[in-house]
Amino acid sequence: MQEVLTFADIRAAAVRIAAQVNRTPVLRCAPLEAELDTQIFCKCENFQEMGAFKIRGATNAVLSLLAAAAAHGVATHSSGNHGAALALAARRRGIPAWVVMPENSSAFKKRAVAGYGAQIIYCEPTMQGREAALARCVAETGAAVVHPFDDPVVMAGQGTAALELHEEIPDLDLVLAPVGGGGLLSGTAVATRALRPACRIIGAEPFGADDAWRSLQAGHIEPVAHPDTVCDGLRATIGPLTFAVLRMQVDDIVRVTDAEVIAAMHFAWERMKIIIEPSAAVVLAALRAARVPVKGLRVGVILSGGNVDLDHLPW
Amino acid sequence: MQEVLTFADIRAAAVRIAAQVNRTPVLRCAPLEAELDTQIFCKCENFQEMGAFKIRGATNAVLSLLAAAAAHGVATHSSGNHGAALALAARRRGIPAWVVMPENSSAFKKRAVAGYGAQIIYCEPTMQGREAALARCVAETGAAVVHPFDDPVVMAGQGTAALELHEEIPDLDLVLAPVGGGGLLSGTAVATRALRPACRIIGAEPFGADDAWRSLQAGHIEPVAHPDTVCDGLRATIGPLTFAVLRMQVDDIVRVTDAEVIAAMHFAWERMKIIIEPSAAVVLAALRAARVPVKGLRVGVILSGGNVDLDHLPW
Numbered sequence: 320m321q322e323v324l325t326f327a328d329i330r331a332a333a334v335r336i337a338a339q340v341n342r343t344p345v346l347r348c349a350p351l352e353a354e355l356d357t358q359i360f361c362k363c364e365n366f367q368e369m370g371a372f373k374i375r376g377a378t379n380a381v382l383s384l385l386a387a388a389a390a391h392g393v394a395t396h397s398s399g400n401h402g403a404a405l406a407l408a409a410r411r412r413g414i415p416a417w418v419v420m421p422e423n424s425s426a427f428k429k430r431a432v433a434g435y436g437a438q439i440i441y442c443e444p445t446m447q448g449r450e451a452a453l454a455r456c457v458a459e460t461g462a463a464v465v466h467p468f469d470d471p472v473v474m475a476g477q478g479t480a481a482l483e484l485h486e487e488i489p490d491l492d493l494v495l496a497p498v499g500g501g502g503l504l505s506g507t508a509v510a511t512r513a514l515r516p517a518c519r520i521i522g523a524e525p526f527g528a529d530d531a532w533r534s535l536q537a538g539h540i541e542p543v544a545h546p547d548t549v550c551d552g553l554r555a556t557i558g559p560l561t562f563a564v565l566r567m568q569v570d571d572i573v574r575v576t577d578a579e580v581i582a583a584m585h586f587a588w589e590r591m592k593i594i595i596e597p598s599a600a601v602v603l604a605a606l607r608a609a610r611v612p613v614k615g616l617r618v619g620v621i622l623s624g625g626n627v628d629l630d631h632l633p634w
Numbered sequence: 635m636q637e638v639l640t641f642a643d644i645r646a647a648a649v650r651i652a653a654q655v656n657r658t659p660v661l662r663c664a665p666l667e668a669e670l671d672t673q674i675f676c677k678c679e680n681f682q683e684m685g686a687f688k689i690r691g692a693t694n695a696v697l698s699l700l701a702a703a704a705a706h707g708v709a710t711h712s713s714g715n716h717g718a719a720l721a722l723a724a725r726r727r728g729i730p731a732w733v734v735m736p737e738n739s740s741a742f743k744k745r746a747v748a749g750y751g752a753q754i755i756y757c758e759p760t761m762q763g764r765e766a767a768l769a770r771c772v773a774e775t776g777a778a779v780v781h782p783f784d785d786p787v788v789m790a791g792q793g794t795a796a797l798e799l800h801e802e803i804p805d806l807d808l809v810l811a812p813v814g815g816g817g818l819l820s821g822t823a824v825a826t827r828a829l830r831p832a833c834r835i836i837g838a839e840p841f842g843a844d845d846a847w848r849s850l851q852a853g854h855i856e857p858v859a860h861p862d863t864v865c866d867g868l869r870a871t872i873g874p875l876t877f878a879v880l881r882m883q884v885d886d887i888v889r890v891t892d893a894e895v896i897a898a899m900h901f902a903w904e905r906m907k908i909i910i911e912p913s914a915a916v917v918l919a920a921l922r923a924a925r926v927p928v929k930g931l932r933v934g935v936i937l938s939g940g941n942v943d944l945d946h947l948p949w
Contacts, residue, residue: 344661349683365907366661366906588944590685592678593907593908594907625907629900629903629949634945
């Protein structure tokens with residue numbers, strides 16, 4: 320069986336996107352390490368261009384398009400960060416972008432997408448609503464669809480964050496990443512398996528959108544019909560391609576409550592002095608709620624983004 | 635004339651405190667650099683132990699005490715961060731600490747001081763009130779006073795932040811630091827003059843507590859009787875020793891409004907994804923309000939701290 324995503328894809332993505340993404344810092348945090356009695360290395364994708372890892376996959380996708388296809392622009396559906404990322408990547412290549420967004424996306428994320436120059440198309444906040452709107456857009460414009468996660472070129476881009484993390488900290492015992500649609504976790508898993516085979520790979524998601532956990536338990540994709548979580552970046556359902564990678568490569572998925580997410584986010588702001596969004600805080604919540612035993616281990620976490628509306632904080 | 639503070643003092647401090655302070659990261663910020671058309675290197679003392687550079691000076695002071703003096707403990711007056719820093723440094727050496735705090739200090743900073751194990755003594759929010767309460771405390775306990783800024787051993791400790799910055803970025807054209815009592819700016823100036831003689835050194839302070847600007851203009855210390863600024867760490871008046879260093883070593887002091895400080899703080903949170911407190915945002919405010927021409931220069935800024943009560947944000 321051919322692999323959906325290989326480490327060579329991730330290496331190629333890293334070269335392709337190098338000039339357009341930040342090599343984000345890896346920070347440690349004494350208060351968190353003291354609390355957990357372990358060493359935590361935080362890959363700070365909140366410091367990434369446009370505030371989240373999503374620019375990695377979007378840039379890899381946009382730069383991989385042949386000129387003839389790129390000329391018609393790109394389109395996607397996204398609850399926010401992927402849309403902003405695709406908008407920015409498209410603007411840098413000088414091509415148009417259309418972004419289908421659920422009506423209930425945060426005003427903050429809507430402004431970001433528009434601010435990077437994309438045209439927003441609003442839809443109902445369901446996967447069906449997103450896909451129908453996107454299909455109409457593509458039929459009208461001829462734009463190339465860049466899926467937010469279920470595309471090997473996107474997954475490869477997202478995997479470059481873990482690639483950098485392992486290059487900087489070569490002896491991790493465990494890596495945690497959030498799982499929404501599974502693009503970041505897929506890329507993280509493939510990069511980790513290649514660079515550090517003994518390292519465990521764990522995904523974290525909110526109970527209110529625990530399709531990844533349910534799907535890995537069931538052995539097939541189990542959508543959550545009505546995701547209900549503060550983690551606005553993790554409401555999507557994993558796709559056939561990300562599911563194929565996750566079931567082969569990931570050791571475990573752990574779940575946390577929204578209250579744990581909010582407490583972890585508050586902890587990061589107050590004690591670590593970094594702005595992370597709820598979808599990023601989910602990994603810290605998993606650690607702080609002891610969903611993952613980490614004592615004495617060297618743990619890498621991908622803090623996936625920091626796009627938060629400062630006028631609407633969850634506490 | 636003997637120098638108040640030498641670079642050798644700062645070098646010695648760096649060795650003395652190395653095991654107890656973080657070598658904080660230097661971050662860049664694409665949005666800020668694009669806005670200012672320059673290169674900005676942010677020395678992130680908000681990521682320092684207890685959330686501010688103050689632990690450097692306090693630790694240097696506590697570790698410099700002979701055992702006989704240290705046994706009676708240490709005492710200080712502080713609007714917050716120095717008190718927390720001294721409390722932590724004292725706890726690590728196993729000696730008691732007393733901290734005189736103005737009654738109007740933020741609840742957040744009071745909790746921090748108490749949390750690190752110090753005994754708080756409340757006073758009126760004036761320099762006279764602080765000093766009277768401190769004198770009583772010392773008379774009763776025999777504690778050694780560690781002044782928040784006007785002491786060479788404290789100034790030397792604060793200078794280690796700039797020492798690290800220049801070690802990491804050896805070709806800066808300009809360094810900015812906040813000025814409250816002047817300890818950080820003194821240490822920054824002496825370290826900078828030694829390591830990078832051609833580099834300009836500029837202090838930033840709020841109009842509502844512009845004693846440093848007034849004093850350098852007048853040629854003698856000019857207190858501001860009733861400081862009025864959101865920058866709760868910058869309300870103190872510079873002292874004889876810091877004034878002596880500043881007038882010799884600093885190229886300029888620039889002033890900003892509280893509105894500019896709050897806007898800069900919001901910018902740092904929203905775009906840089908880091909938590910900084912108003913007293914740290916003052917340097918970004920000076921840059922963003924064009925109080926300092928920086929186009930094309932390599933600029934270092936000391937982001938002095940990130941202790942903010944998340945339940946009481948200034949916007």
